[in-house]
Structure formats: structure tokens, C-alpha cells
Amino acid sequence: MRGKSGPRIGSDMSNVGAIEHGAVAIREGKIVAAGPEDEVRAQLEGVLVTKELDAGGRLVTPGLVEPHTHLVHGGSREHELALKLKGASYLEILANGGGILSTVQATRAASEDELFAKAKISLDTMLLFGATTVEAKSGYGLTLNDELKQLRVNKRLQDSHAVDVVSTFMGAHAVPTEYKGRADEYVALVINEMLPEVKRQGLAEFCDVFCEHGVFTVEQSRTILGAAKELGFGVKIHADEIEPMGGAELAGEQGCISAEHLLAASNEGFRVMAEAGVIGVCLPATSFNLRAKHARARAMIEVGVPVALSTDYNPGSSPTESLQLVMTLGCLNLGMTPEEVLTAMTINAAYAIGRGERIGSLEPGKDADLVVYNATNIAYLPYHFGINHVDTVVKRGQIVVRDGRLVS
């Protein structure tokens, strides 16, 4: 939707501004015109057009945006599937030293190059499914050096890959085994050593914290977010994922750019978030995989919380890189319309990582990030699930995926 700024809320989430027979003009990686083809061609009168990409009447959207992933990590956790099938809960597995902590062991043991190679494969997959900008959290190192190792991989990916990587420090992802029972001492390490060093090296824009029963309390989360803000980080919070902790309320109090998960968040929490302009990032692949109740996206939309969607790609609670699966789950499990889902995966997701003025919609002045699908309308994408509909991806004006394959 032209000319609007800020994340879309309420009924605006449905106004995707679809244009039949549309066209986008691109110069030096930026959109210079977008709208009905005849209007765009009229604006190009006398301009030398050097290359045309004919979408053949197919659906074209802005590049999809992933505002919440744990992209960089070692190992995998398929062994947890058997435990879950026997009834073990996510927090029980974590409390017994598994879950995040088993990925911490694998990440600490992996070299930076091994982490880079593994994350690149996943980033390639995200691109093939239509993602052109991806947020990536640390949080599997839980020592200064291992957190820095993960964040250096983010930087190397940003410097080498077509997809833009937005880096988030998440040293407060779990209390490491060596600090078991001494969470406050670990919080002090995060605040006094990790945050200042990450800031000094410029390796992250945001700081995130897992506010959850048996992980970090509301008070500990408040302390970490406050310290991060003082150092100039944007702040995010994994809130009310499993237990209703009041994380959504804390997100509003702390002026977080976004709050994540929100499966157990209260109506009061949504009200506080709406008032503070906190974006609610819903992660329906995670609640699907945890066989948990789903985030109440409709309640958030109704009270004016801007809703975004992401895969939450991570080796435990959401081992998938497919935003198109999330489209289907956003409709079927969160009750969102296809148009709301597209808004949640483009402009609102862009605002959730501080990029809303630069990406997330097809408007003059924005990066020329686009996706062409083997579909002719938005509803077809969540409707026909389990396959990849992406045909072509353009990143800053360059074709980086063609016929569903990476352009080397």
C-alpha cells in the first residue's frame, strides 16, 4: 500500500494493494516505479530499458522477510522426536540438559567455518523459499567467545550471501550448564562482559532474551533488556512461549521492537503491546511442532498489535526454513487471511527488524527485492501446501533464483 509508513495494524493488514497487470521499474537495485503496467511504462518514456523480466501474469510479491531465526547452530535434535512422542515436554527436555543445551554443546564444539558452512545451506534454502532478508540470533554459545563466534558467522553471511542477514545477540537464550543454579551470575556475565563486547565489535543490532519458566525470570529479563538498551541495542523478547510469564507486558514496558511466540500471552499483554507499538511475531511452525496451543493472532490484530510471522528456524522447536509452510499454518492455525499473512511476512516483518523503511513493500525508493511464484494469486500459496511455489527471486535488482534454482 503506497505512501503508508509504519507496520500495518487492524484492517490495514488486509490491504496488500494488489495490482492486476502490474509492473515494477528498477534502477541500481532500487525500485523507481511500481503500479499498473501502463502507468509504469509511461513513467519510463524516453528511458533506456536494458532488461525486462516478464512474470507471465504470475503473482509477484515483495521479497519475504524472516524476522526470527536461530540460523547459526551446530548439530541437530532429531533424537528429541522420540522423547516428544513418549510425552516429554519442551521444558522437561531442557531441564534435563537437552534441548537448547544440547545444541549449545554442538555449537561450542563446531568451528566457525563449520557453523558458516551449515548456516549457508539453510540460508540458501530460505532464499529458495522466497526470503530475501533474514534475522539471525546467537544464543547457542553462552560463553563470550562462542557467542562472538556465532555472530561472526552472521557477519560473514551478510558479507558473502545474496540474502541480507540482520544480527541479534541472544546470550540470554538459556542458563548454561556451568552456571546451573547460578542464573544471576550468568546474567551478570551477559550484562558486564558479553553485551559490551558485542557492541564494541558491532556484531549485533538487537538483543533478545528468553523470558520463560525455568529460563530467565521477568526480573532478570528486565535487567538484561535495560542494559542492552543503555548500550544502544534494539530489544526483542521471547515472551509467554510456554508459560504465561507476563512477557508481553514486559515487552510493552521495555519498548521492545517486537515480542516473539506469545502462545500464552494475556489480553492485557496484547493491550500493552498495542499501546507501545510492539510488533507481535507469531511462529506457527513452532506451535505446530510443539503440538502446543497457537498464538492468538486474531486477538492481536483486533486490538491493534501489528502481527508478523517467521519460521523460528532452529534445530529443536522449529526445524524448518519454509516460510511457505508458515503461510499455510498462519491461515489454518492462526486464523489469518492470506492477505494478512502476506503483510505479516513482508512489511510488518521488515518493521520487526528495523528495516520497514527500506524493504517489505514494492514502493519507489525501496530495495528491489521481489519474488515471482508459480501461482496467480496470494491465496494459492497457503492453499497448496507442502511444496515450494517460488520460481524467481530478485535481490536488489539482481536475479538470484531462477526456475526455482539458485543462480550461482
Ligand SMILES: O=C(O)CC1=NCN=C1
Ligand atoms: O529450542 C531451541 O533451540 C530454540 C528455542 N528457543 C526458545 N524456544 C525455542
Ligand SMILES: [Zn+2]
Ligand atoms: Zn526463537
